[in-house]
Amino acid sequence: MYCYRCNGALDLKKDSCSRCGADVRRFKKIVYASNRRYNDALTKANARNLTGAREDLLASLHLYKKNIPARNLLGLVYYALGEPAEAMKQWSISRDISSGSNAAERFINSMQKNMRELNSENNGIQMFNQALLNARNGARDMAIIQLKKVVSVHTNMTKAYNLLALLYIEAGKTDQAEKMLLRCLEVDRGNDTAVRYLKALREAEIQGKTRNAGSVGDEERDSLIIPVRFRDYGSYLSNALYILLGLILGILIAWFVIVPGRVEQRLGKAEAEKLSYEAEISDLQQRLASAEVTTAEAETTSGEEDDPTVKPDDGPIERMPDYPVNTRWVPNQNDVEQGVVDVNAGRYAETVNEIFRVDQSNLSPTNQMHYLNIISLLFSEGVYQRMQAIAYNYFATADYEGAALYYDALSRLHPEGPEFRSKAGQAYEATDDKRTAANRYWQTAVLFPETATGRDAIYRYVMLTGNSDVPQYEGEIPLEYYRQPLSYSDIVSKIGGPDD
Template sequence: MEYTEKILHQSNYWYNDGLRKAKIRDISGAVQSLKRSLQYNRENIPARNLLGLVYYERGEIAEAIVEWILSQNFQKSDNLAGYFIREIQKDKKTLEEIDRAVQMYNQCLVYCDQGAEDLAVIQLKKAVQIHPSYLKAYQLLALLYLKTGQYQKAKQVLKRAHRLDTTNETTLKYMHELSELRETQGTKGREQKTYEIGNDTVIQPAVSPLKENAGFLTILNIVIGILLGAAVVWFLIVPAVNEVKSNRSNKSVLAFKEEINSKDAQISAMKKELETIRNSSDENEAATAAALAAKDSYEKLLTVKEHYNSGQYAYATLAKELLEVQKDSLGDQGKVQYQAIADEVYPSICAEHYSSAKQSYQQGDYPKAITLLEELIRMDGHYKDGEALLLLGDSYLLNNEKDKAEAIYKQIIEAYPKTDVAKRAEEAQKGTPANTQGAGTEESVDSGQSGADVYNDYGSAYGDTAGSDTEDYQGQGDQDVYDNYQETEESYGDVTYEEYQ
């Protein structure tokens, strides 16, 4: 079984597990299983739709809508998510009631922070009456009953919450807490006193402590009544007055929060979709750029080939045209033809550039020397076993481009270790050029000799391009080369029309 099939199998397994748990009201377990299913395959449409239904079942409407929106983005047609969203939008009354229940729940949290548990209980009763499947409201109501000692009411509320979600950890925790609190309660037996009068035994029940302390308890009850009255004023009347004052602002704030939550859900879904689109767009752009670069290089190579075969263009012109061709974007056959022309054209031009660069260097025209040497290096990066690179580094150094000079010297040392040119580059790193400056006698002789050699060796490159060698090259062998290029151009043309028509 392939890796992809294993992943899909795992996703379907957890979907089936979540479906089984949802059928037995194990809502929390179903959520965990469905989330694991989506971790293996985020495009598992049935799992995502079921997760939305589970969220909706326990009253988390915003989370449900998010999952259905994501599901609809992955599959536009034949998707139940669209039906679910339309049904929610259609039943506006129910949606408004659920929104009202959520607002009541949020207000109860504020009341709890303020210590007004009585008001919180009233609001929570209304919330669960409006939204009977609101699990969080049941749990908070049970917690308030536990705090106030109303254990019987807490038990009833927890039973309803347990029916909604049989394995919810919060509900089970509260039920366990309720059991422990009720076990601590119990009635203590009262002690009895016995007297013996003659042969008779008289059993007298113990006097209740309440009766013995009746006067004290009366005063205590009065004090408690006063405190309860003050508490009623403080916890009921004062908060009610404050609620009236802040009611308008609270409503607007809650409305904004709900709107923000809805927008955040939509934004989250749209961001995920946009990320997917961007990834595919970047790949298409890269493929397009590569195809255009290949097409441009083939066109330029064919132009160079035509000019070369015509015998009417100097090698200097052919070299400039050949440098504009991106060799790496050519196919194997194109690279062979490129190299054949380069081997014929570049040597003479490199010799001329090197001679002219040395002359410009000796005359102090370092920018010109740099231009010539950079073009030479593009044609032959190892010309004269690093001497051209060393001269380029010296030109950078004397032209106050020390960073570029340092980079060139390091390149020479790494490419030609333990050679004379590497040793000279190491010395040049200290700030002294390896090549001497100025038009000295020795350099002038070398320059003159170099110029003569260039003319004698490569004169045919500029004046004799139409000679017998060129005519031989334009024979039958050249016709085969040209036919190969025609085939390459036609093949590339097919790809171009297929991609971009």
């Protein structure tokens, strides 16, 4: 025992504090009274009269609030009555009063170690509070369901038993109410509420007022409506299993229902795109065919007035023979691939005959690339020399049409060489195609004025046309127009070419 004033240790045989001199007679009487109530409570607690023990312990603490054994026992009683939070509260206060060798410290640690049980207890308390709220709000059926769950898990929660019994009594289910009250009294023999309810039930039973004919039917209905299957709050494994099953089911639904729909939708889109491209290709082919026809008609109707190299007073010149219209060539991948096959097979002449009549502007970018690759292949394989030999042979055997064709082709392959244009002019002159011959001489003279072939071309032009001089090209000819083979179409568009 410690002094109430200085907290010094008291000698129980003396009436005053040896440290501060305070009179402790009344204080000792109060403490003794508190201890007596504690002893009574302990006896009642041992007899499982928890409510009586709680009342004694509360009285003991009202006398002396620092009675540590009484406070710790009160916590235990609360815990046994299904009130773990109240128990924690009492033990926490006890620990604050005396932090030494206090049993409250052990109780608190024990509870905090078992968090799962603590959470389960808390869930039970929350559900009881909710049930109480529902009962007050008139939702008694819901309250009964919740309380049945609570007492099935927390079998020592006497408040829940009593409230459930009260609701059963109100619903006329006296048998079930009695059952709950008896279970409550098994936990707490001194529970005055349960005793009072039970007494009222017994009296009513004797008087035959509370039991009626429909009570048995109500009981059966209750057992039918309310499933008597309770779930433990701590069944995390089953929860995880349910979630896993849900996920698997969701994935299966997505796989068998959603994915096929998406695939079908994509296939439909691809089919629509394919049809639109086919329609576009068909339209372009029609436009290409009509453009070719229009070009052929324009060439037949256009006269020599379009040729800037021939003077108006040159007199009638025969119409330039057109090259045969290349109707077989269709700028598609197959023809180009066939050209590659021909080159690889050594059929250079056949390849050249087809390829050199193709206008690159009519080719797709892919075919243009193949076209240029084939030309490169032809060079690398010596077709250039072979064509030269063929052209020479044609010329030597007086097959001037063939020679003109090949020399024009060679001048395309090798635009930097003036001799092919000049030779082409000579071939055309031999076939009496004076207009085209004059054109080739003029090209040679304008493009290569410094070379011997260029000067020879001037002489031939003058001799053929009877003009005193070669007409100059208007403007400066960019070097790249004839230095770079790939820009030859630009030369043709500016000053005319073999196909003009």
